[in-house]
Amino acid sequence: MEYNFRSIEKKWQQTWKESGVYKVSNESSKPKFYVLDMFPYPSGAGLHVGHPLGYIASDIFARFKRLKGYNVLHPMGYDAFGLPAEQYAIDHGVHPAVSTEANIANFRQQLDNIGFCFDWDREVRTCEPSYYKWTQWIFLELFHAYFDHSDQKAKPISFLEKEFEKFGSSSVNGKRSPVTFTAQEWNAYDEKTRMDILMNFRLAYCGYGEVNWCEALGTVLANDEVVNGVSERGGHPVVKKKLRQWYLRITEYADRLLEGLERIDFSDAMKEMQSNWIGKSSGAEIQFDIETPAGDKLPLVVYTTRPDTIFGVDFMVVAPELDLVEKITTADQKKKVDEYLTYVKSRSERERMAEKKITGVFTGAYAINPFDGRKIPVWASEYVLAGYGTGAIMAVPCGDQRDFLFAKHFEIPITNIIGEHYNGEEANPTKEAKLENSGFLNGMAMREALEKVIGEVEKKGIGRRKVNFKMRDAAFSRQRYWGEPFPIVWQDGTAYPLNQKELPLILPKVEKYGPGPEGEGPLANIPEWILIPNPSPQVEKGAARVPKYGIKSPVQYELAKELRKGHTDAEKKLWELLRDSKLGTKFRRQHPIDAYIVDFVSLQERLIIEVDGGYHNNSEQTEYDNQRTKILNEIGFDVIRFTNEEVLSDPYKIKNRIKESISRIKDTSPLPSGERGQGVRESSTMPGYAGSSWYFLRYMDPHNENEFCSRKASDYWGQVDLYIGGTEHAVGHLLYSRMWTKVLYDLGHIGHDEPYKKLVNQGMIQGSSRFVYRVRGTHQFVSAGLKDQYETDTLHVDVNMVDGLELNIDAFRKWRNGEYKDAELIGEDGSISSPHTANGEGHAVRYLCGAEVEKMSKSKFNTVNPDDLVQRYGADTFRMYEMFLGPVEISKPWDTKGIEGVHRFLKKFWRLFATEEKGWIVNEQAPTDAELKVLHKTIRKIGDDTERFSFNTAVSAFMIATNELADLNCHKKAILEPLVILLTPYAPHICEEIWSQMGNSGTVLDATFPVFEEKYVKESTKDYPVAINGKTRTEMTLALDASPQEVEALVLANEVVQKWLEGKAPKKVIFVKGKMVNVVV
RNA sequence: CCGGAUGUGGUGAAAUUGGUAGACACGUCAGACUUAGGAUCUGAUGCCGCAAGGUGUGGGGGUUCGAGUCCCUCCAUCCGGACCA
Secondary structure, eight states: OOOOHHHHHHHHHHHHHHHTTTOOOSOOSSOEEEEEEOOOOOOTTOOOTTTHHHHHHHHHHHHHHHHTTOEEEOOOOBOOOSHHHHHHHHHHOOOHHHHHHHHHHHHHHHHHHHTOOOOGGGOOBTTSHHHHHHHHHHHHHHHTEEEETTTTEEEEHHHHHHHHHHHGGGSGGGTTOSSOOOHHHHHHSOHHHHHHHHTTTBSEEEEEEEEEEETTTTEEEOGGGEETTEETTTTOBOEEEEEEEEEEOGGGGHHHHHHHHTTSBOOHHHHHHHHHHHTEEEEEEEEEEEEOTTSOEEEEEEEESOGGGGGGOOEEEEOTTSTHHHHHOOGGGHHHHHHHHHHHHHSOHHHHHHSOOOOOEEEEEEEEOTTTOOEEEEEEOTTSOTTSTTSEEEEOTTTOHHHHHHHHHTTOOOOOSSGGGOOSSSOOOOSSOBOOSOGGGTTOBHHHHHHHHHHHHHHHTSEEEEEEESOOOEEOOBSOSSSOBOSEEEETTEEEEOOGGGOOOOOOOOSOOSOOGGGOOGGGGOHHHHBSSOOOOOOOTTOOSSTTTSOOSHHHHHHHHHHTTSOOHHHHHHHHHHHHSOOSSOOEEEEEETTEEEEEEETTTTEEEEEEOGGGGSHHHHHHHHHHHHHHHHTTOEEEEEEHHHHHHOHHHHHHHHHHHHHHHHHTOOSOTTOTTSOEEOOOBOOTHHHHTSHHHHTTSTTOSSSSSOHHHHHHHOSBSEEEEOGGGTTTHHHHHHHHHHHHHHTTSSSOSOSBSBEEEOOOEEEEEEEEEEETTSSEEEOGGGGGGSOEEEEEEOGGGEETTEEOHHHHHHHHHHTTTTOEEEOTTSOEEOTTSOOOSSSOOOOBOEEEEEOOOGGGTOOOOHHHHHHHHOHHHHHHHHHHTSOTTSOEEOOGGGHHHHHHHHHHHHHTTEETTTEEOOBOOOOOHHHHHHHHHHHHHHHHHHHTTOHHHHHHHHHHHHHHHHHTTOOBHHHHHHHHHHHTTTSHHHHHHHHHHTTOOSOGGGSOOOOOOGGGTOOSEEEEEEEETTEEEEEEEEETTOOHHHHHHHHHHSHHHHHHHTTOOOSEEEEETTTEEEEEO
16 A cells, blocks of 8 residues: 555545535634635735745644644635736726636635635635625725714714704814714705715725826825835836815824734734824824014924934924915015925925935024024925825934934034034934933933923813824725715715615726726726616626526527516506505616516616515425525525505505515615716725635634624624734735724624734745756856856746756757757756757766746746645645745745655555555554653644644654654554644644554544653663763763762762862863753853 | 844754753765666765764853853844834
8 A cells, every 4th residue: 555645635635625524613612713814815826835925824723733632723715806806807808707706716726635624615706795884884984984083983973963953073082073063054954065064084985095006007106015116016116196086084093003913923023013103192283383574473383302412493384284484474485485396296205215415495484492592593494295194394403313413414503402412413302311402301310301391281272182193094095986875875975874774885896997087997988887876787798607507698588588578467456556556766667686686676776676476485486586695695686576456456566565675674774865867876996805804703604694794693603713814904904904803893783892802924935947058149058157158138937947056958949939949058067968969878967957936926937836736745744845845924035845755754644544555554562661651752743833823843843753653663553543633733644544544434623632751751861962161972871769969979970070170180070961061160 | 224034964853841962854975676767675874083082053252060942242134113202
C-alpha cells in the first residue's frame, strides 16, 4: 500500500461533500467558536499561493477547535460587488453578474481542491438580492438613526423628532442643527424643512462636500482609497470636487471606536494604525480678533493643541480656501493675495504633496493676541488645510517646525518662549520647558500652563476646550453600477427612504456602464428605473433561477406570453375586481417580474396575485409554485395565491384579503401617500465596503428571509472569536464593520458591540521573480553571471519554468507560443545552446536566471498556482507546506523547492501505518515508555503551538515525532491513533483515510483530541550544560532532584571543569534547577 | 518627516519566562541500494582551524554569573500615515 494521495483526497472530498460533515448547527450543547476569514473578492485572476495562507490557518484552527469539543462556525463567501468586475464589463462587454459568477465558480473549484471545512450551506454573496436586501435594510437603519451625545449611542431618529416637537432645537440633541427653532416653529414646518433639518443628524446622510473625485474612474473615492493623490486602484489622478454624496457619520463613533480597541485582541500595529486614522487630539479653540481694512472687527477662531504657547504666536495662518481671506485682505495686499489664490487653485492635490514648497502671502491684516494685545500679522498659506480644525492656526515658530520654516522663509521675527530649549536652528516641540516671555505664564511648566490658558480662555469667553479628530465622515456613495442601489427616492430635493417592504431594490440591468449625466452613475442612464413607479426590475430574460422552470430565451419568453393570453374565468373575474375596487394602487396584468410572467402585480406595493388553475395541484407544479414564490419574495414581492374556486365562489373575501395586504404595507410607508410616483431614484450605488461591513452576521443566519440575522442566532454565535486576514484592510473594512456593529448594537439588533474578539494578520506571500538577460538587439540570452559583459535587457520569465535558478531551456523556447523559439542561450560556463543544434551530447547548457523578490502578480510571471502544486503533491502536502514556510503573520517570498521535504514527511508518516511490501502494518502491541513519551511530548507541543498560531513549529513537531517513531520501529495503534487525531487539522485527507483504515466509522473530526499526561514525559535526570564564565564547556547528566550542594560538588569534580579552573577556586557557582550550571572563575 | 514591524547559516526558519544559538526542513557534500537516478535510505553540514581551540544572532555601547531575548544609540529593509496645528 502506497500513499496514493490523489485517490485518497478525491475520495474524502467527495465523502465530506455527500455526508455534509461540515454542516454547522445553531443549536448545540457544546461551547461555540467562530472562526472567520476575510472573504475574497472573486477576481478573474483566480487564486495564487498567497491567497490560501490565511484560509489554511483558519481551517486548521477550526478543525482543531472542533476536535477540542467546540461547535465551530467556519463559513466562506464572496465580496462580489466592486470596481474590477465593472471595469471588465466596460472593457469586454460582459455583464458583471456573469463574470462574477464565472470567477466564483473558479474560486470555489480552487478552494475545494485544498480541502477546507467551510460550511458552504452558509455561503453569502454580497451581490445577491437576498443578501443586499439586508445591506439596504441596514442602510435604512442608519438613515433612520441619529447619535445621541448624552448617551453616546445611536437612537431612532423618531426620538429626536419628539424632542424637537417638545423643545425645539434647544434640546440637547439639537445642538448640531444648522438653524435654531422653537417647538412651535418645528411643528409648523413643512415636511421638506423637517427632513432637511433631520438630515444633519442621520447616521447615513446626504450632503455636499469636497470629495475625492477620480475622473478616469468616473467616481468618488473614500480617503483610504486614495494613495498619494492617486487612486489606489489604477493609479489615476484624484482631485477635490464638490458633489452631493452620501456619508456615514462615523465621526460620531470616533471615541467609541478608540475605546473599543482596548477591549479587543488586535496587534499593536493594527491598533496603532486605527487610532492614527481616527487621530484624536485635544486642545482648544481660541478666538482672536482681526481688524478689517474697513475698520470693524472680525473673529478668527483657531484650533491648537498647545494653548500654552500663546505668547509665542508670531503670525496667524489661514487656509487659502476660506472666504475670510478676501474679507480681511487690505487694499495694498489685494493684488498679491489674488495672485496667490489663483496659484493655489492651479495646483492639484498631487502637486501639493509631491513638492513641498513653502508658499504663502501676507493679507495685510493683523490679529490681536487676546492676552497681551500684540498685533500679529495674518497670512494665508496652503500648508494650512481648510478641512481640519477651523482652517486657521496660530503659528508658534519656536515650537512647531512648519511654522518655523515658514517664519524663516518669509523673515518673520521669532519670539522665543522656551529659553534654552530653542537653539535658533530648528523648532522644538517640547512640553517640558518652563515658559519665558509669556506674560502671566512666566516660569510656569508648559503642562500646567496648558490647563491654565484653557481656563483663562473659557473665563474670558473667547474659546473652549476642544477635541478634534483627523477622521472624516465616510463617503458612502459611488457613481458606479456594480453595487447596492440606495433605497432612496428623491422628491423635490428631499431624500425619502423606501419602505422596508420594498427591499431589495433590485439592481437593474444596464446596456452601458459609462457614467451618467453630471457626474451621476450609470444608473442615471435608465430613465425607466430612475423614474418611479418602478417598471419592474429589468432582469435578464432567461436568467430564471429555478433551473427547470425558468424561461430560457427571449423567444421562449414571447411564446409564454402568447400562451397565457387565453384567460380563465377566474382570472377575468379577478381582473375586474382589481380594476374596479378602490384599492388605491394600479395593478398590471401578465407582467414580467424577474424571469417570470405573473398574473397580476402592483409594482407600487410590490404585491403579486396569482390565480392557480386545477393543474396546480400536481406535485411538480406545487414545487414550482413554491420555488417561484420564494424567489419573488427574495426580490421583495409579496405573493398571494388564490385558486380558481376561491375567486369564483367568494370574490368579496378575496378583495378584502388584498385590501388587507395593501393596508399593511401602507401603514409602514414613510412616503406621504399621493406623492409617490413623482420622484427619482438615487442613482449612486454603495461602495465596496457596504456589503463587507456586516457579512459576519449574515453567516450566522444566512437563509433568514425576515431579518438580517435573528437575535437568537447572533446571541448564540456572538463575536467572531478568531478573524484572519491581511493588513490591507486595517483602516477601511475593519473600522467600518466595527462602526456598523456598534450601530446595530445601539439599536438593539445584536448583543455585542465589537465584531471581532481576536484578529490575526497573515503576512503577504511575495513572488520570487526570475529574469533572463537578452543581449540588446539579438536573439542571444546570457546567463546571470555573464550579464555585465554585455549590454542587456532584463526580461521577466515565468518562475514555473525555472528550477531554482536554472532555466528549463526547452520550456523557455516553447513559452508564449514560441516567442523565444529562436533564442540562443549562453550558459554560465560560456557554452551555447542553439535552437538548431542538438545539445543532447556532452553536457547540457546550464543557464542561470537572475532573481528578485517582488509582489506576486501575473504581469511579473512570478505567480504560482496552488492547483498545480495540489495536483503534484496533494492538498495535505500543500497545506502543511504553506504553514511550514514560517509564522503566518510574517511576509515571505514563495519558494516551491521546500515542498519536497513536507511531502517526504507525509510519505514517511504513511509508512508508519502501511508499506508497499507488507501492506497494513499497524499492530495492537502495548506501547513502550519511549513511545509514550514521544506521543505525549507531541500532544503537548501540537496543542500549545496550534493554540498560539505557531503552525510552522507544529509541522516540525510532527516531523520530529514521525522520525522518532520510525527510529523506534513503532507501528502500534495505541500510539499512532492519537497521533492521527493530532495531525487531522493539518492534513485532513490522509488522516481520514488512516482513521477509516483503522476500522473507525464516521469522520475523524468527531474524535476527541488526545489528552496530554505529564507522567509519560517526566524525566528523572537532565543533561545540564555546564558553563565556565558563561561559556558552555561541557555537559553533565545530573539527577533532577539533586541538591545545589550535590550539584556543585559533582560539577567541580568534573575533569573538564577542573581543566578550566586551572587549579583556582571558583568565585561562585550558579545553579538553576532544570536549566544550567555556570561556574564563575 | 512621523509611527509600527523586522534584521539569526548558502535558503525558509527555531529558541514560549534572560539560561546548551541554529530545532525542523530546503540546498550542498559523502556514502548505501541500484542497469540508471531528479526514487529511497544513512551520515556530515554556521564561520575560521589539521586539531586544541577561537568566533558567531545588522553595527557600536551598556545591565547581568549569563543577552538573539532587557536598556541606549546608530544602520538597513518592509509596511502604514503623512503639511492634522
